[in-house]
Each structure stands twice: as structure tokens, then as C-alpha cells.
Amino acid sequence: MDILTAFRNGVSRPKGRRFDGLQAPHPATVQRVDPRQAVRVDVAEGDTMSVLHADQTTGLQLAAFGPDGADALASLGVVATSHLQVDAFASGAMVGWIASKGGVAEATAVAEVTDAEALLVLRATAPAALWVINVSRVADHVAGVSSGAVEVHVKRAAASNLVLPPPLGKLRDEFTVSxxxxxxxxxxxxxxxxxxxxxxxxxxxxxxxxxxxxxAGVEQLIDSTVTRSMVGGAYPGPGLFDKFYDAEMRPMLNVVQDTVGRHDTFALACTARGYEERGFPGHVNCSDNISHVMADYGVARRSAWPAINFFFNSWIDRGDNRIQSEESWSRAGDYVAMTAMDDLVCVSTACPDDVDPINGWNPTDVHVRIYAPDTPVRRAIAYRPKENAPMSLSQNSAFHERTSQLTEQFIAARDTWVPAAYPSVGTTGEYWACRERVTVQDMSPLRKYDILGPDAERLLQHAMTRNIAKLAQWRGTYALMCDAQGAVIDDGTLFRLGPQSFRWCCGTEESARHLASLAVDLDVRIHDMQSSLPNLAVQGPRSRDLMRKIAFTQPHVPSLEDLKWFGVTVARLHNREGAPFMMARSGYTGELGYEVFCDRADAPAVWDAIMEAGVEFGIAPMGAHALEVIRIEAGLAAAGAEFAPDVDALEAGLGFAVDFKKTDFVGRAALDRNAQAPRRVLKGLLFECDDVPAHGAHVYLGERPVGVVTSATRSPTLERAIAMARLSVEVAEVGTALEVGLMDGHMKRITGTVCDIPFVDPRRERARA
Incomplete structure (x- = not known):
């Protein structure tokens, strides 16, 4: 009898089999080691590690420890050549780990990878904890002379019928639900x-x-309706709203990690009746399975059990308001982790549905791990820059040690937690601090790439809409990367740090993929700085006064007073011995402001210096919510809003960043054509009310849709709602009265008047001051 027939006949109903407590080998994995970082990779006997060190401008070191904490480099076939230098990288995590094993960091033996070994292949002859260290000097880091990331590919020695991620902490129990x-x-x-x-x-x-x-004989269980109401959404996740509640609105479980992000809280667990009415009588179902195992706890049987359907991909179709489902987004080893807020009895199923796509048409096992309370699991959600890219869990910013003392309200920006708001100031207070005084904001999720080499300018000239040949050293420019259709791939600021050295600060990893595709046969290197160069935005009319107090520059680079709009320099805190940082006169607020880029190890000191110097100017920390209000008032575009894959650069309102005098660049032909006969333009809408329309709301002239809202907010300065909208050219004249539809577009509408953008400071005089 095949397994699916067994499901349908109800004979394959063993209880979850007990796991033997040993960590099953997991499949081939990829670990990334950014510049000045050290990453631990736990390996078993027979595992093979391929260490890819494509960029050899700086050092790569290896250290290894056996289960007893002793040196284990020999088990990997390498020989120690020196000792660990803790000042050559961000060593805090490694030093603490070594100390926990009873060792001394400075006495740790390391093997240095030579320049010739761009690809190093190791095979473990015994279990070991391998530390891969990407060494780089801080001063080189901020000045644009930087190493690239190292990749460690681990191929496990033996296959396993269980594909499991590494444990999150100390295990109390684990088992497989067949x-x-x-x-x-x-x-x-x-x-x-x-x-x-x-x-x-x-x-x-x-x-x-x-x-x-x-x-006490009372069933106090998760109530999905209460949970959705309390969290204000369908899918609880790590962050501010992250809990499951009972019918009395008391929290039961706190979601701490989620690697999928799509689960169902609308429906029941599958039922016998559900299969019967589709022609599959007798099919095993989750509701009966739940009743069966919960009977031992005195729980009454139900024909249909409410449940949280983890990994179930469902949604409500906007066209007919019906619940839809499709194959799950989860991948092998994906998981949800929750911390109990009370003593609980839980039940987990492995769904038997083989007649729908929800289990990929092939029901499989589920594994459950329970961790002791003395090893708390950090909060994180999964981030994949592309569908086939390795998953990374959201990390704390290098400034988190300081920002977490001021707020508990964080949101995930790509793979980094950043403050959403600071309760002691409030979003409105943060807004006015930026408009009237000075603010500091953690902008570390910004992506940074160094483009270096003889053909760096040639590559960027081809890839970007600006004329890079005109960009002088120590200058920056706002630029776009477009595809062949003229749609914006990414936007950002490009800084020229030397004749053949550029730093591209942008929004997504798509920039690097696009540059790499254009760099074939060119002599150029593209270094992903990512988390190794965290940055702060110091913005507001008093920002220059603040930076005067902390920025020390050498005579060979521009001073603070020399920095015009989009100028850049290299400075140090207070004096020539202070922590180095890159300082650019740029920002995302439309106000006078500066961006500060530093090494991870110096981040707390840089934050402290800025906050201390800003006291006399009334400095306030600012979060993502206030920034969103300010950037809309300033008419600044955002990915997924003003520009998207089906919107060209001109329709996104970014024509000012396209230099048609250049000989050629990717997307030039399409933009030339579209410029001759534009169909849509980006404009502003001013409303005589405080109702803020949603992103994507239709703009109407009478009964006909003539545009769409891309971003909207309530402007504290204008004391009304405002919106940026992409409009048909026929209705885009300033002063035209249009309506924006709320409640499906027809039940409620608000009237707006077309205006130019920016809404505030249209000449950008504040930023240029």
C-alpha cells in the first residue's frame, strides 16, 4: 500500500516518533563573512568546507576548536602560523565565545590564508568549531580601500532524512511529527x-x-479572531505585534523567529467533512488527529478544530473576497519559533492533505524542538534578497546597543532591526526636531558597494543615468540604475573617493547583481560592504553646528566647511587619533544634513559623540515613521511606491536624475522614446482634510480612474493630508481638482488639488543652505 493510499484509508496514524536527541546533519549551507567580521561554522567529521576568498586585498584567518576547547586546526589539515589579533576585526563575539570555553583570545592559534589561496578546501577529520575571520583595517574601511565578503560553503558528510537547521539554543526535548x-x-x-x-x-x-x-476542566485556547484583532493584522510576527491570545485577550505565545512570513489564521484545521464533500471519504484529517492526541488531556473531541496553520499560504482575493490558497512558500528547514508566556499544552500536526497544492501535493514530516528558558532566542525574521538567495535572519544594527536603551519599537528593514519610533519623543516630536533642530537616525540597512579598479568609471557610466565622467573626487550624486525598458532597478548616491574608487549607497542587492552582469570582461571589483559599514543620518538646520564639534579632517581632504551639497570627505572624531568615519552632506529628509559611515567597532563611540555634541542643539533620535512623513513632504521617491518594475524613471518623477546628454546608458533608448510622448507623470495632491489615502488608491476624474496614489501622509507643516500620485498627463495640470477613492473607491472620496512636488521647500533651499 503506498503512503497516499494509507492517508486516505486512515491506517497511517502512528504517534509522532521520538527523536534520539542528536543533531541531524543538515544539507549544504552557505555562510557569509563580511569585512572585519568573524563567523563560527560548526562542522562534523567528514564535512567539507570550501572557503571562497575571491578578493585578496586583505587577510583571511582561520581558527578551530575541538569539543574540549583545544586547538583543532590540525583536524582541518591546516597549520597555525600566528596568534589571534583581536584589534584586526570586530572580535567581541569570538572573544566571548573563547572565554566561555575557558580559553584566552590572544593565545588562540590562527592559520593565515595566503594571497594565492582564493579557494581553500578543507575536510574535517573530527568535530570542530571553525572560526572564519575576514581581517580588514578600520582606516582602509571608511576610506574605500576595502575587502570583499568571504563565502564558506559547507557540504555535510552524510545525508539525512531530516533536514534541520542548527539548534537555536539548549534543547530540552525534540521529536518528529510523522x-x-x-x-x-x-x-x-x-x-x-x-x-x-x-x-x-x-x-x-x-x-x-x-x-x-x-x-480545572476549562479549555482556554488560542483564539484566532482575538489574535487578529489584538495584533492588527492577519499574521503575527516578531516585532511590536507578535503574540497569540486567548478569548480573554491574554497573551499565550510570543513569536520570536519566523523564516517564512506567510501563515494562515483564517480557517480551520482540515476536517473529515471537508474531504468527504470533495469525494474523499475516510481521508485522514488534522482535526481528528488533534482530537485523538488531546483526549489524554481531557479535551473534548471536535469535528473541526480552529488552529494556526503554519506554512499554509492563503489570502483573501480582492476581486471576490474569497479565501484562496496555493503551494506554501516555506522551504526545507524553515520554521516558526514561539516563547510560552504561561504553562501550556500544545499540539502540532503534519497535515495529510494530498488533494490540494497546500503541501506541494506531497505531505511530509514536521519536526518540533523545545528549548530551555535559560537560553532565550533572539527575535528575528528571514530575509532573502532574491528568491534563490540564501536566507539570513534579521540582525541588530551596530547602533542597537544605544538605540535599544531609548525604544522597544523596532521594525525589520531588509535584514536589520531599526527603530520605528522613540516613545519619549514620539513621531510628531521627532518630525519637528528634524524640521527645527537636529536629529540622528540609524540608516544601517542601506546597502553599500565599493566599485574599484581601472574600469570602474566605465562600468558605472554604462550602468547609471548620470554622467559619471563629470563626477569629481570627494563628490557625490544621486543616480539611478535602469533596465532596458527604462524602469528603475535601484536608486542611491554614488560617491567618488578616488580616481578609480567609488562607493554606491543604495536600496537593494539588485544593484550588485546588475553591476556584476555588466562587468563581464571589465577590470573592476565590486565589494559588498553591507553590515560592515553602518551609518547614521544627522539631519536638520543645526546639523552643521553639531558636526563642527566632532569632525576633524586632515588638510588633504575637504573640511566640513568645504562640503557643498553631496560633498563627501573622510574625518575622525575630535582629533587625528579619533575613530575614522566617512562624512557626506546628503540625506533623505530635504533638510540640511549629513550622513556618517563608520566601522562596526566604532559605532557606539560615534553615536555617543553625536548625541553628546547635540545636547545644546536639542538633538532627538528619529525613527522610520517620522522619516516617512518627512520624505513624502520632500517629494523623495521610494522603491515599491514611486518606482516599481512596471514604471519607468520619468513616470516615477525621477527625470531630473537622467542625463540625456550622455552618449549611452542602459535604458537610454526606452527613456528617449517615453520622453517624446509621456503618458503618466508624478504629481502632488493637496487635500482639505486629514484623511490619508492608502498606497495604491485610485485617483478619479468623475467615474473614470486617472491615476494612482504612490505615497501619502498627513503633513504636520501643511496641516492636511498630502499624497504623491502617478497621473495621466491629461489631468496633471497644477490646480486640477481630482478625487481619491476610499472604501473601494466609490463609497467615500476625498477631493485633492494637483500641485508640484516637493510639498515643502520646493527649491531645496534648506538642503543647499
Whole structure:
């Protein structure tokens, strides 16, 4: 009898099999080591590691430790050549780990990878903790002479029927829920449960009951309606709104990690009736499985169980308002981790549905791990820059040690947690501090790439809409990268740090992929700086006064007073011995402002210096919510709003950044053509009310849609709602009265008047001051 027939006949119903407690080898993985970082890779006997060190401008070092903490370089076939230099990289995590093993960091033996070894292949003859160290000097880092990332590819020695991620902490228990079964288990307050999709695209229904309630004969369980209402959304996730609640609105579980981001809280676990009415009587179902395993805890049987359907990909279709579903987004090893806020009895299933796409048409196992409360799991969500890219979990910014003392309100920006708002100031207070005084904001999720080499200018001239040949050293320019259709791939600021050295600060990793595709046969290197060069935005009319107090520059680079709009220089804190940083007169607020880029190790000192110097000017920290208000008032474009894959640069309102006098660049022909007969333009809308339309709301002239809202907010300066909108050219004349549809566009409308953008300071006089 095949396994699917067994599902349908209801004979494959074993309880979840017990796991033996050993960590199963996981499949080939990729670890990234950014400049000045060290990453630990745990390897087992027989594992093979390929260390790719494509850029050899700086050093690469290896250290290894056995289970007893002793030197284990020999087990990897390499020989120690020196000792660890803790000042050559951001060594805090490694030093702490070595100390926890009873060792001394400075006495640790390391093997240095020579320049000739761009690809180093190692094979472990015994279990070891391998530390890969990407060494770089801080001064080189901020000045644009930087190393690229190192990649460590690990091929595990043996295949396994369980595809599991590394444990998140100290395990108290773990077990596998076999396909088409369910298993109940206890979860104590403070413990963390991790529900893992073993093979990918496998739905796992989850329910939890308060133990004290069951002991008293009362079923106090997760209420999905209350949860959706309390969190203000359909999918709880790590961050400010991250919990599952019972019917009394009391939190039961706190979501701390999620590598998928798409789950279902609309529907029931699958039921016998659901299969019967589609022609599959007798099919095993999750509701019966839940009732079966919960009977031991005195829980009454139900024909249909409400549940949180982890990894179930569902949505409500806007056309007919019906629930839709499709194959799951989860991949092998994806998981959700939740911390118990009370003593609970939980149940997890491995869904048996083989007649719908929800399990990829092939039901598989689910694995459950329970972690002891003395090893708390950090909050994180998964980030993939592209569908086939390796997953990374959101990290704390280098400034988190300081910002976390001021706020608990964080949001994930790409792969980094950044403050959304600071309660002691408030979003409105942060806004006015930027308009009237000075603010500091963590902008570390910005992507940074160094483009170096003899053909660097040639590559950038071809890729970007600005004339890079005219860009002088120590100058920057706002520029675009477009595809062949003229649509914006990415925008950002390009700085020239030397004749053949450029730094591109942009929004997404797509920039690097695009540049790499154009760099074939060119003598150029593209270095991804990513987390190794965190940055702050110091913005507001008093920002220059603040920077005067902390920025020391040498005579060979521009001084603070020399920096015009989009100028850049290299400075140090206070004096020639201070921490180095790159300083650019740029920002995303439309106000006078500066951006400061520094090494991770110096981030706390840079933050402290800025905050201390800013006290006399009334400095305030600013979060992402206030920035969104300010950037809309300033008419500054954002990805996914003003520009998107189906919108060309001119329709996105970015024509000012396109130099048609250049001989050629990617997208030039399409933009030339579109410039002759534009169909849509970006304009502003001023409303005589405070109703803020949603992104994507239609703009109407009478009954006909003539545009779409790209971004909207309430302007504290103008004391009304404002919006940027992409409009048909026929209705885009300043002063034209149009309507924006709310409540499906027809039940409620607000009237707006077309205007130019920016809404505030149209001549950019504040930024140029």
C-alpha cells in the first residue's frame, strides 16, 4: 500500500516518533563573512568546507576548536602560523565565545590564508568549531580601500532524512511529527517551541491550551479572531505585534523567529467533512488527529478544530473576497519559533492533505524542538534578497546597543532591526526636531558597494543615468540604475573617493547583481560592504553646528566647511587619533544634513559623540515613521511606491536624475522614446482634510480612474493630508481638482488639488543652505 493510499484509508496514524536527541546533519549551507567580521561554522567529521576568498586585498584567518576547547586546526589539515589579533576585526563575539570555553583570545592559534589561496578546501577529520575571520583595517574601511565578503560553503558528510537547521539554543526535548499525524506536548512558561518544516511546503496546524485551565476542566485556547484583532493584522510576527491570545485577550505565545512570513489564521484545521464533500471519504484529517492526541488531556473531541496553520499560504482575493490558497512558500528547514508566556499544552500536526497544492501535493514530516528558558532566542525574521538567495535572519544594527536603551519599537528593514519610533519623543516630536533642530537616525540597512579598479568609471557610466565622467573626487550624486525598458532597478548616491574608487549607497542587492552582469570582461571589483559599514543620518538646520564639534579632517581632504551639497570627505572624531568615519552632506529628509559611515567597532563611540555634541542643539533620535512623513513632504521617491518594475524613471518623477546628454546608458533608448510622448507623470495632491489615502488608491476624474496614489501622509507643516500620485498627463495640470477613492473607491472620496512636488521647500533651499 503506498503512503497516499494509507492517508486516505486512515491506517497511517502512528504517534509522532521520538527523536534520539542528536543533531541531524543538515544539507549544504552557505555562510557569509563580511569585512572585519568573524563567523563560527560548526562542522562534523567528514564535512567539507570550501572557503571562497575571491578578493585578496586583505587577510583571511582561520581558527578551530575541538569539543574540549583545544586547538583543532590540525583536524582541518591546516597549520597555525600566528596568534589571534583581536584589534584586526570586530572580535567581541569570538572573544566571548573563547572565554566561555575557558580559553584566552590572544593565545588562540590562527592559520593565515595566503594571497594565492582564493579557494581553500578543507575536510574535517573530527568535530570542530571553525572560526572564519575576514581581517580588514578600520582606516582602509571608511576610506574605500576595502575587502570583499568571504563565502564558506559547507557540504555535510552524510545525508539525512531530516533536514534541520542548527539548534537555536539548549534543547530540552525534540521529536518528529510523522506525516498525517499529530502530537501533543507540554510547554513550560519561558520555554521556546520551534516548529520546523522538514522538507518544505508542509502545512502544520498548531493549537495551545493553558495548563491551569485544563487542570480545572476549562479549555482556554488560542483564539484566532482575538489574535487578529489584538495584533492588527492577519499574521503575527516578531516585532511590536507578535503574540497569540486567548478569548480573554491574554497573551499565550510570543513569536520570536519566523523564516517564512506567510501563515494562515483564517480557517480551520482540515476536517473529515471537508474531504468527504470533495469525494474523499475516510481521508485522514488534522482535526481528528488533534482530537485523538488531546483526549489524554481531557479535551473534548471536535469535528473541526480552529488552529494556526503554519506554512499554509492563503489570502483573501480582492476581486471576490474569497479565501484562496496555493503551494506554501516555506522551504526545507524553515520554521516558526514561539516563547510560552504561561504553562501550556500544545499540539502540532503534519497535515495529510494530498488533494490540494497546500503541501506541494506531497505531505511530509514536521519536526518540533523545545528549548530551555535559560537560553532565550533572539527575535528575528528571514530575509532573502532574491528568491534563490540564501536566507539570513534579521540582525541588530551596530547602533542597537544605544538605540535599544531609548525604544522597544523596532521594525525589520531588509535584514536589520531599526527603530520605528522613540516613545519619549514620539513621531510628531521627532518630525519637528528634524524640521527645527537636529536629529540622528540609524540608516544601517542601506546597502553599500565599493566599485574599484581601472574600469570602474566605465562600468558605472554604462550602468547609471548620470554622467559619471563629470563626477569629481570627494563628490557625490544621486543616480539611478535602469533596465532596458527604462524602469528603475535601484536608486542611491554614488560617491567618488578616488580616481578609480567609488562607493554606491543604495536600496537593494539588485544593484550588485546588475553591476556584476555588466562587468563581464571589465577590470573592476565590486565589494559588498553591507553590515560592515553602518551609518547614521544627522539631519536638520543645526546639523552643521553639531558636526563642527566632532569632525576633524586632515588638510588633504575637504573640511566640513568645504562640503557643498553631496560633498563627501573622510574625518575622525575630535582629533587625528579619533575613530575614522566617512562624512557626506546628503540625506533623505530635504533638510540640511549629513550622513556618517563608520566601522562596526566604532559605532557606539560615534553615536555617543553625536548625541553628546547635540545636547545644546536639542538633538532627538528619529525613527522610520517620522522619516516617512518627512520624505513624502520632500517629494523623495521610494522603491515599491514611486518606482516599481512596471514604471519607468520619468513616470516615477525621477527625470531630473537622467542625463540625456550622455552618449549611452542602459535604458537610454526606452527613456528617449517615453520622453517624446509621456503618458503618466508624478504629481502632488493637496487635500482639505486629514484623511490619508492608502498606497495604491485610485485617483478619479468623475467615474473614470486617472491615476494612482504612490505615497501619502498627513503633513504636520501643511496641516492636511498630502499624497504623491502617478497621473495621466491629461489631468496633471497644477490646480486640477481630482478625487481619491476610499472604501473601494466609490463609497467615500476625498477631493485633492494637483500641485508640484516637493510639498515643502520646493527649491531645496534648506538642503543647499
Amino acid at each position: 506525516r498525517a499525524t499529530a502530537q501533543a506536548y507540554r510547554l513550560n512558561k519561558g520555554e521556546t517551541v520551534q516548529v520546523i518544516d522538514v522538507d518544505g511546503q508542509q502545512c502544520s496546524d498548531f493549537m495551545a491550551f493553558r495548563s491551569r485551565g485544563l487542570d
